[in-house]
Amino acid sequence: MLLYNTKTRKKEEFIPIQPGKISIYACGPTVYNYFHIGNARAFVFFDVVHRYFQFKGMDVTYVQNITDIDDKIIAQAMEEEISFSEVAAKYTRAFYQDCAALGIKPPSVQPLATDVMPDIIAYIAELVSRDYAYEANGDVYFNTSSLTSYGSLSGKKTEEQMTGARVAENLYKKNPTDFTLWKKSKPGEPVWQSPWGEGRPGWHTECVVMSQKYLGETFDIHGGGIDLVFPHHENELAQAMAISGKPLANYWMHNGFLNIEGEKMSKSLKNFFTARDILEQYDAEAIRFFFLSKHYRSPIDFNRELIEESHRAVTNFYNALKSVDFLNNRDATVPFDGSPKVELQSMEAEFIASMEDDFNTAKAIAVLFELSKRARNTSLDSSDRLAAAALLVRLGSVLGFFQNIETRLKERVQDLSSQLVELILSYRREARERKDWAMSDSLRDDLAKLGIELKDTPQGCTWNLKE
RNA sequence: GGCGACAUAGCCAAGCGGUAAGGCAGAGGUCUGCAAAAUCUCCAUCCCCGGUUCAAAUCCGGGUGUCGCCUCCA
Known part of the structure; x- marks a missing residue:
């Protein structure tokens, strides 16, 4: 089997670490809102990866994280005026519902970031003790210049990064690409105790911790949307390389973006659709077909037609x-x-x-x-x-x-039945207009034999099934 | 400024050096009382210009165009 590996930018023969066993980690949602139709593409694609390996008879361990602590969750909590944990719980539940509606098979494990907090803190402490990370003003940053291989996944070089890039100004960072491992809390924010004081983890560490916890130091496939290559996956890889000296995953798979009628989906363009919105209007299998009718690495353009x-x-x-x-x-x-x-x-x-x-x-x-x-x-x-x-x-x-083969094939027949009754009633109405009472009565009696009872009222004819 | 992807018929789309899969839409034939269904047939030389090769949509170079990442993002 050939897989395109983002790391090497070519298709490679896929060789699992253990024959017959596959370990996959695919980035799941940050639960701050309903996930959108672009997220759905990624989830559906990795669901197909999951299903295909199972179809081949392999023993698949598929881990998908749920990031339930993040700046965006805190922001959403302010907006909805509820606690951050209520926001996380609400959208985690919605995530499960929407995935089920899309026909996504549950992964083997779906760990929560907040459940592995001690592991995250221990991991950061290890990075600090090995001089790959440093504390500054209550925050902890990963020092990207401490790792020569930094940038190997995305092909970005640190020096070039600095030119023209819109890197946020931060007085405490030693290098512009250094990323936050631990963030000092501001008043009113959720906090965990750490060696660096009260705070919360940055974005990337939870995925390293959760993936290695369930899949080991190095696993087969790490996946997600193309936008995660940098910085998210680059930063995960950097932490793993710093600690173990080994790659986090052997194959990195990234799906292409979904555009809306040729434009990037964004709230400001008002072309932002949640998977929920779309599922209300279209059949889940039609949505799956749409995603899968194009190769997963290509961008796909969404429109109603x-x-x-x-x-x-x-x-x-x-x-x-x-x-x-x-x-x-x-x-x-x-x-x-x-x-x-x-x-x-x-x-x-x-x-x-x-x-x-x-x-x-x-x-x-x-x-x-x-x-x-x-x-x-x-x-x-x-x-x-x-x-x-x-x-x-x-x-x-x-x-x-x-x-849903049963319901799909049967429901159609039931829908059809009521339409057929309406059709027969329209013929009966025509007969009655012609005062063809014999035909009218005969239709009524024939329907009665099938258990369909007619009632003629001044407002027209109604029908129901006899008990 | 750096990095990358893509450009195939009216639309969607596969194709990874050997002479253009498939779907939707369309045209015609068979079948049918008429239709429908089924079935058969037809419908592109692959953005442009060079190059490599016996042979290129496929490789190389140069254009043009579209999109994305580099900042939260699947």
């Missing part, structure tokens, strides 16, 4: 399943023999080959369409069609489709 098109595409898959009455036949023994089997095998192989090539989901989806086409092909015999449908569901599930 594309989501609607994605919805049609997913509906296409479900129509294929309906055409073979999949729900009633899914357990039937499907005899495989002759060429259809060979073709299905090669389609599965193509799907896998696409996924093995740095998660080329767009190409993998093309295989799903081939299978869908095959399942609908009335010139094939039903066992071939059913076999194609079964493979469609099996492979589609790797991308997180077909999670």
Whole structure:
């Protein structure tokens, strides 16, 4: 399998540390608000990574942090006039809900930053004692000039960084790129006791601590959005290198950004959408399809027409399943023999080959369409069609489709039933306008036989199901 | 100022040196009482200019354009 490694800027053969076992850490949310549609892309993508390795039969440990202490949480607490912990609890709950709505499989572990506070403080203390970090005015900073490898992940060199960069002025920093490990608290802010007085951790240490706690000193894959390469992941790596002298992860995977109609999503442009907003309007699987129809490293442009098109595409898959009455036949023994089997095998192989090539989901989806086409092909015999449908569901599930196959196929029928009744009632209304009472009564009696009771009122005809 | 990504048909999109996957939309044929479904067929030489090569969308150089990161950010 090939993975693009941000560290080396090329695709590399993926070799897990332990054969058959995969350790993944992907950056989760800072719980200061509902997460947005761009975050959703990252979460969905790493969900597919998680699912694919499981599909391959590997033992996956997938850790996703929840950062529940941060400046932004404190700011949000002021705005909502509740405590920082209430803000964190509220949006952590929302995070779980929205992920579930997107069909994201829960990671193996989702640790909270505030649960590992003693570990974070110990980690910073270790950095200080080894002279990789220094205290200044109650804050603790990581000294980036103390580590020759600093900048190796993002390819940034410290000197260049200083030219023209909008680095915040800070009197206490020795180098402009030095980053805060511990922040002295201001009045009214949440505090933890530390060797440097009361304060709270900076942004990057919690991820090093949590990832190593659950996955070990060096693990297989560290992931997140492309914007996290610098400074977040660079700074995580720097701390790990300082302490252990070993890389934090062997492969660094970063997904591209999501733009809104060609522009960067931002609150000031008023094109900021939370995943919640979008989930209210569109089907989760359509959203997943939209994300996965483009390679994860490319930027993707969000607009309504594309989501609607994605919805049609997913509906296409479900129509294929309906055409073979999949729900009633899914357990039937499907005899495989002759060429259809060979073709299905090669389609599965193509799907896998696409996924093995740095998660080329767009190409993998093309295989799903081939299978869908095959399942609908009335010139094939039903066992071939059913076999194609079964493979469609099996492979589609790797991308997180077909999670609600029961309700999806059944609800449609129920929706349809009431529409059919309305349709029949409209014919009956026409008959009544013609004073064709025989037809009218006959329609009423026929519906009654199906358990549908009609009531004619001055306002029109209503109906309900008899008990 | 530094770093990086991308540019493929009306739209979305794959392609990683051997002569352009797939989806949406569109055109035509078969089937059909008419439709629909199904099925068959058609629909791009890859931003521009040079270069390397027997061969380039794919490699190299130079343009042009779009976007991103360097500051909180998936």
